[in-house]
Amino acid sequence: MKIKNxxxxxxxxxIERLSQYRRALMICLDNGKxxxxxxxxxNIQHITSVQVRRDLxxxxxxxxxxxxxxxxxxxxxxxxxxxxxxxxKVAVVGMGNLGRALMKYVRGKRHKLExxxxxxxxxxxxxxxxxxxxxxxxxxxxxxxxxxxxxxxxLTVPAKxxxxxxxxxxxxxxxxxxxxxxKPIRVPEDVYLEEYxxxxxxxxxAFYIKMHQEEEGE
Amino acid sequence: MKIKNxxxxxxxxxIERLSQYRRALMICLDNGKxxxxxxxxxNIQHITSVQVRRDLxxxxxxxxxxxxxxxxxxxxxxxxxxxxxxxxKVAVVGMGNLGRALMKYVRGKRHKLExxxxxxxxxxxxxxxxxxxxxxxxxxxxxxxxxxxxxxxxLTVPAKxxxxxxxxxxxxxxxxxxxxxxKPIRVPEDVYLEEYxxxxxxxxxAFYIKMHQEEEGE
DNA sequence: TTTTGCCTGTTATTTGCTTAACAATGTGCT
DNA sequence: AGCACATTGTTAAGCAAATAACAGGCAAAA
Numbered sequence: 001m002k003i004k005n006x007x008x009x010x011x012x013x014x015i016e017r018l019s020q021y022r023r024a025l026m027i028c029l030d031n032g033k034x035x036x037x038x039x040x041x042x043n044i045q046h047i048t049s050v051q052v053r054r055d056l057x058x059x060x061x062x063x064x065x066x067x068x069x070x071x072x073x074x075x076x077x078x079x080x081x082x083x084x085x086x087x088x089k090v091a092v093v094g095m096g097n098l099g100r101a102l103m104k105y106v107r108g109k110r111h112k113l114e115x116x117x118x119x120x121x122x123x124x125x126x127x128x129x130x131x132x133x134x135x136x137x138x139x140x141x142x143x144x145x146x147x148x149x150x151x152x153x154x155l156t157v158p159a160k161x162x163x164x165x166x167x168x169x170x171x172x173x174x175x176x177x178x179x180x181x182x183k184p185i186r187v188p189e190d191v192y193l194e195e196y197x198x199x200x201x202x203x204x205x206a207f208y209i210k211m212h213q214e215e216e217g218e
Numbered sequence: 219m220k221i222k223n224x225x226x227x228x229x230x231x232x233i234e235r236l237s238q239y240r241r242a243l244m245i246c247l248d249n250g251k252x253x254x255x256x257x258x259x260x261n262i263q264h265i266t267s268v269q270v271r272r273d274l275x276x277x278x279x280x281x282x283x284x285x286x287x288x289x290x291x292x293x294x295x296x297x298x299x300x301x302x303x304x305x306x307k308v309a310v311v312g313m314g315n316l317g318r319a320l321m322k323y324v325r326g327k328r329h330k331l332e333x334x335x336x337x338x339x340x341x342x343x344x345x346x347x348x349x350x351x352x353x354x355x356x357x358x359x360x361x362x363x364x365x366x367x368x369x370x371x372x373l374t375v376p377a378k379x380x381x382x383x384x385x386x387x388x389x390x391x392x393x394x395x396x397x398x399x400x401k402p403i404r405v406p407e408d409v410y411l412e413e414y415x416x417x418x419x420x421x422x423x424a425f426y427i428k429m430h431q432e433e434e435g436e
Numbered sequence: 437t438t439t440t441g442c443c444t445g446t447t448a449t450t451t452g453c454t455t456a457a458c459a460a461t462g463t464g465c466t
Numbered sequence: 467a468g469c470a471c472a473t474t475g476t477t478a479a480g481c482a483a484a485t486a487a488c489a490g491g492c493a494a495a496a
Contacts, residue, residue: 008429011453012422019421023400037473045402049473050455057475065462065473082421084428090420097319104315105400105416113424151427154420176427178420182241182323184263192426194419198323201412202308202372202396203237203300204230206331208410209369209394210302211226229483255443267443268485275445283443283492 007059007081014055015082020045021052022078029071037068083112089150093165094157095120095135098180102154107131116148138165142172151175159183225277225299232273233300238263239270240296247289255286301330307368311383312375313338313353316398320372325349334366356383360390369393377401 024044028036038056039049056062056069061077063069090106092099095118106115118135120126125135136144144150153174157165159182166185169177176192179185182200187193242262246254256274257267274280274287279295281287308324310317313336324333336353338344343353354362362368371392375383377400384403387395394410397403400418405411 008433013453015422015425016418019418020402020415023417039473046404048455051453053474054454054476063474065460066464068473082425082428084424088424088427097315097322101315101319102416106420109417110421113420152420152423175430176423178423184238186264190430192423192430194423196414196419197238198320199241199327200234200237201414202324202331202370203328204233205370205394205396205410205412206302206306207233207300209306210300212393212408212410215226231483257443266485269483271444272446272484281444283490286443 010058010081014058017045017047017051017055018059018078018082021055022075022082025071025075025078029075034071035064035067035069036071036074038063040068079112087112087114088152089117089148090115090152090154091117091119091145091148091150092133092154092156093119093138093141093169094155094161095122095125095130096156096158099154099156100130102156102180103131103133107133117144117150119144138168141168145169145172145174153177155179155181155185157181228276228299232276235263235265235269235273236277236296236300239273240293240300243289243293243296247293252289253282253285253287254289254292256281258286297330305330305332306370307335307366308333308370308372309335309337309363309366309368310351310372310374311337311356311359311387312373312379313340313343313348314374314376317372317374318348320374320398321349321351325351335362335368337362356386359386363387363390363392371395373397373399373403375399 021041024041025036037049038052041052042049056074059077059081061069061074090113092103092115095103099118099120103115103118106113115133118125118130118133119138119141120135121138126137128135145153151174153169153176155162155165155169155177162179162181162183162185166177166179166187170187170191174191177185177187177194179193179195180198182197184195185193239259242259243254255267256270259270260267274292277295277299279287279292308331310321310333313321317336317338321333321336324331333351336343336348336351337356337359338353339356344355346353363371369392371387371394373380373383373387373395380397380399380401380403384395384397384405388405388409392409395403395405395412397411397413398416400415402413403411
């Protein structure tokens with residue numbers, strides 16, 4: 001009732017940055033560093049030291065004046081906030097290039113976040129393993145999700161199947177979906193949805209390139 | 219000096235939505251629709267009709283009271299704003315699974331945004347074609363970028379090569395980079411940079427799943 | 437003809453987040 | 467000891483974007 005609700009009110013952007021801080025910190029730790037200043041963290045990501053301090057203030061972690069933040073401690077504090085104690089099981093739905101890329105990204109990096117299943121409709125892929133993870137038929141979605149206690153699905157199927165696959169995932173009791181399909185999906189209130197559309201981002205970059213070159217050309 | 223600077227001040231989020239509106243509108247057009255209401259557009263994406271109208275107001279496009287917006291016209295207006303007349307040439311740097319996935323996504327969808335080259339260090343891939351696009355050696359980056367007039371690079375190399383590859387791209391005169399590497403890069407002021415980190419997003423989804431289940435369990 | 441309802445387009449308010457400003461503190465140098 | 471300085475932690479101001487509120491208009495129904 002108290003502490004958890006407190007973390008729940010952390011800004012979304014802060015949550016994202018905490019994840020990035022942690023990864024940067026782990027690299028520093030591997031390099032033998034024990035302490036770090038806010039402006040050093042800020043330099044790795046490209047933000048300001050003020051923002052780093054503000055984020056750390058929000059999670060209630062204090063550094064020391066002369067040495068900065070204890071890297072080991074800070075990693076643990078961040079992990080305590082963003083990791084689930086039990087770990088969260090992930091499925092990649094759609095084993096095309098994007099699905100396989102994500103599989104590789106995530107495999108073994110975060111031990112509290114494990115990809116335990118892939119799904120596809122392609123008979124060639126079903127039953128095979130990729131990076132040690134079995135690929136199941138989409139028809140077995142509900143069964144496998146329930147059996148392996150999968151909470152999070154990464155949706156990387158072709159756009160035309162987005163809607164129906166999302167529905168299946170919801171019916172199977174999934175708790176969060178990360179939709180990389182260019183087509184927006186709808187989910188009930190209690191399922192957390194995050195969507196990212198690569199084409200949109202690409203067009204945005206193209207737009208600012210265009211703007212910039214028009215500016216120069218005048 | 220006048221019109222272009224005006225569009226330059228459009229909110230970033232509006233630019234993103236315009237790209238999405240356009241894609242949704244093109245599908246509607248294919249389905250034989252000629253006009254559409256703001257709330258219909260809002261339904262396809264998951265936003266409110268107010269926001270749609272506000273975005274369209276910002277770009278100065280007016281609908282009619284009884285029929286809504288003319289789909290064909292609106293597509294043209296949006297295209298005029300976000301597309302570069304000459305078209306913008308794109309390179310995919312790093313032909314792993316993610317690079318190939320992006321290649322497939324973009325190929326042929328946007329004729330004003332064309333992937334004209336891939337790059338990799340793997341000898342097996344160099345010289346080969348994928349989806350009709352030649353894969354070059356990273357060593358030839360500068361030469362090829364100059365020759366093919368490539369303005370935009372999608373960075374999908376392994377994280378350990380992010381920094382050095384980004385530097386090469388900047389030296390080669392690239393105007394915009396879309397970095398899908400988990401490692402932040404630095405570019406000069408005049409290069410537009412957009413970064414997206416899949417692991418961060420995944421951890422964010424996991425965090426909100428965790429929050430939600432703790433909330434239920436009390 | 438008047439009224440009702442459903443749209444659009446614009447202005448005002450609120451929210452969420454970033455940036456700036458500054459007080460507090462401990463360390464090393466003189 | 468006393469001063470200069472780099473760094474943290476917090477509060478206040480500023481910005482960008484989303485949401486709310488509402489004015490205006492046309493078309494069909496009464």
